[in-house]
Amino acid sequence: MSTxxxxxxxxxxxxxxxxxxxxxxxxxxxxxxxxxxxxxxxFSALDTMxxxxxxxxxxxxxxxxxxxxxxxxxxxxxxxxxxxxxxxFVFTVCLGMGYSWQFALTAIFLEGIIFIxxxxxxxxxxxxxxxxxxxxxxxxxxxxxYIAFIGLQNAGIIANDDSTLVTLGNVKSLGSxxxxxxxxxxxxxxxxxxxxxxxxxxxxxxxxxxxxxxxQMNGIVSLPDSVSPLFMQFAWSEILSLDMLVVVLxxxxxxxxxxxxxVVGVSIKSGMVDKDGHVDNINKVLMxxxxxxxxxxxxxxxxxxxxxxxxxxxAEGGRTGLTAFVIAACFAVALLFSPIFLAIPSAATxxxxxxxxxxxxxxxxxxxxxxxxxxxxxxxxxxxxxxxxSIAHGIMLGMITYVVVNACTGNLKKLNPxxxxxxxxxxxxxxxx
Numbered sequence: 001m002s003t004x005x006x007x008x009x010x011x012x013x014x015x016x017x018x019x020x021x022x023x024x025x026x027x028x029x030x031x032x033x034x035x036x037x038x039x040x041x042x043f044s045a046l047d048t049m050x051x052x053x054x055x056x057x058x059x060x061x062x063x064x065x066x067x068x069x070x071x072x073x074x075x076x077x078x079x080x081x082x083x084x085x086x087x088x089f090v091f092t093v094c095l096g097m098g099y100s101w102q103f104a105l106t107a108i109f110l111e112g113i114i115f116i117x118x119x120x121x122x123x124x125x126x127x128x129x130x131x132x133x134x135x136x137x138x139x140x141x142x143x144x145x146y147i148a149f150i151g152l153q154n155a156g157i158i159a160n161d162d163s164t165l166v167t168l169g170n171v172k173s174l175g176s177x178x179x180x181x182x183x184x185x186x187x188x189x190x191x192x193x194x195x196x197x198x199x200x201x202x203x204x205x206x207x208x209x210x211x212x213x214x215x216q217m218n219g220i221v222s223l224p225d226s227v228s229p230l231f232m233q234f235a236w237s238e239i240l241s242l243d244m245l246v247v248v249l250x251x252x253x254x255x256x257x258x259x260x261x262x263v264v265g266v267s268i269k270s271g272m273v274d275k276d277g278h279v280d281n282i283n284k285v286l287m288x289x290x291x292x293x294x295x296x297x298x299x300x301x302x303x304x305x306x307x308x309x310x311x312x313x314x315a316e317g318g319r320t321g322l323t324a325f326v327i328a329a330c331f332a333v334a335l336l337f338s339p340i341f342l343a344i345p346s347a348a349t350x351x352x353x354x355x356x357x358x359x360x361x362x363x364x365x366x367x368x369x370x371x372x373x374x375x376x377x378x379x380x381x382x383x384x385x386x387x388x389x390s391i392a393h394g395i396m397l398g399m400i401t402y403v404v405v406n407a408c409t410g411n412l413k414k415l416n417p418x419x420x421x422x423x424x425x426x427x428x429x430x431x432x433x
Contacts, residue, residue: 009321010074016320020195021076024318025326027199028078029334031309031349031356032327034154035062035080036334039302042086046094049101052225053300059335060227061301065292066328069306069321072291073284075272076313076323077263079292080331082305085254089302093247102235107247108303109234112294114252119287128260128282130418134374135381135398137363140265142382142394144360147308149386151353154346155179175347178209182351190355198316198352205348214347219339230300253429255303257392259289261385262306266314268363308391312356373411377402396426 005011011021039058040051058081065079093104118124131139152158156176159169170176186201194200209215238244263286267279279285289306296304313323364382369375381398385391403423406414 005320005322008074009070009325011320011322016322017317018322020317021320021322022326023196023199024076024313024316025323026330027196027202027316027352028076028307028310028313028318028323029327029330030199030202030344031312031352032062032078032080032307033330033334033344034346034349035083036331036338038083039081039086042090043302045090046101049300050225050229053227053229055338056224056335057227057230057296057300059224059331060299061292061296061304062331063328064295064299065288065304066324066331068288068291069285070324070328071321073281073288074321075281075285075288076318076320077266077285077310078307078313078324078327079289079304080307081296081302082255082258082307085251085258085303085305088250088254097243097247099238099243099247100235102233103238103244104247104302105230105297105300106234106236106239107244107251109294109297110239110244110248111251111255111303112290112292112297114248115256115290115293116287118256119283119290122283124256124260124286125283126418127256127422128264128286129278130416130422131260131264131395131399132374132377132402132414132419134367134378135395135402136264136268137366138378138381138398139261139385139391139395140268141361141364142385143261143265143308143311143391144357145382146357146385146389146391146394147311147360148354148357151350151357153350154353155350156346157350174212174214175345178205178212178214178345179347179350181205181208182348183354186351186355196316198312198355201355202344202348202352205351206344209345209347214345215343216345217339217343221336222338224335224338227299232298233300249429251303253396254390254392255289255293255305257395258390259286259306261391261395262308262310265360265363266308266311272319309353309356311360312352315356315359373402373406373409373414376405396429399423400426 040054043049043054062080069077089104093099156169161167182205189197189201206215267273273279292304367378377398380401381394384397385394400423
């Protein structure tokens with residue numbers, strides 16, 4: 001059995017345990033499961049895309065992408081249609097620019113093909129390796145702040161404010177109370193080093209929410225709808241238009257650097273890097289992401305990407321493809337038992353994301369804060385992720401800052417040709433896109 005696990009998932013009996021990998025996979029799935037409810041909700045703005053089919057396509061895209069990650073890259077990362085990219089699909093490309101959802105799916109398919117080419121030629125790996133170590137450490141910390149911010153928003157602790165953009169939400173509401181209970185409960189379990197503490201905390205918070213009227217059970221079993229209305233629906237007649245080029249490049253930039261940021265940040269936190277900060281088997285990870293994007297477009301899903309919520313499973317000890325396999329298996333089960341999985345309230349997942357955010361902060365201690373040529377770009381990288389609500393923007397703005405600061409202070413030896421090229425491309429991206 002251990003031989004099979006080793007060959008299939010990179011499992012080492014001397015370093016890993018099946019129980020830990022399974023717990024990690026379930027934990028990551030539960031923090032990702034919201035996409036099964038959120039994605040159909042976002043796409044409901046498009047009357048011509050059936051919600052039931054969108055739900056099924058979302059789950060299938062997650063299953064396919066995560067299985068590729070499990071067997072090919074052998075890493076503990078979960079994939080699914082990405083937040084932000086789905087909103088760009090619906091509200092910008094379709095409702096804003098007036099194009100059909102078939103046009104948007106075609107752009108995603110083309111983006112995936114470009115990703116595959118970039119991965120085969122190792123261009124994406126070269127980009128990852130060009131990122132300075134200080135920025136890689138800042139990426140991990142930035143993601144920590146970002147996912148904690150998402151958790152606080154989802155739980156209603158942080159709310160919108162027209163004057164200050166964000167403000168403290170209604171902390172006296174039952175949802176906020178459940179979040180606070182879940183946060184302290186999970187924190188205590190983690191501090192006491194209870195195995196599976198994050199998962200136990202999430203499930204316990206969900207149960208506590210039942211008598212509070214927050215956890216809503218709407219059945220147990222539900223057969224999935226067919227994806228046939230969405231399958232292979234591409235607008236080939238419009239692939240040569242200028243708008244298609246703009247949409248493809250926008251999807252490309254956001255997806256590429258969201259994925260790079262997630263993989264680098266979570267890998268550094270979990271120790272899956274060498275002394276120079278290079279991620280082990282990074283090209284296989286990026287290839288898995290590229291294949292997932294392409295396959296997802298074929299079945300009618302928006303851009304499939306590696307999820308930052310994978311950090312929750314890594315925090316539970318997940319290190320191999322077995323964790324990813326469990327995530328994929330959970331998505332498969334969710335196709336039939338969606339009412340159960342969708343019953344987990346945002347207060348429960350939000351509390352977990354805050355705890356995971358804390359765990360992601362440790363790499364920031366490795367940054368030399370006395371060297372401002374490293375500290376300032378690192379700070380920009382970390383702080384812009386939550387403020388711009390984008391991992392990609394954090395990385396791009398951080399790298400531009402790194403090049404400008406070091407070039408203007410005479411530290412040209414620190415700047416390799418790749419980072420120069422990337423900085424110029426990022427500047428052009430902000431000017432023209």
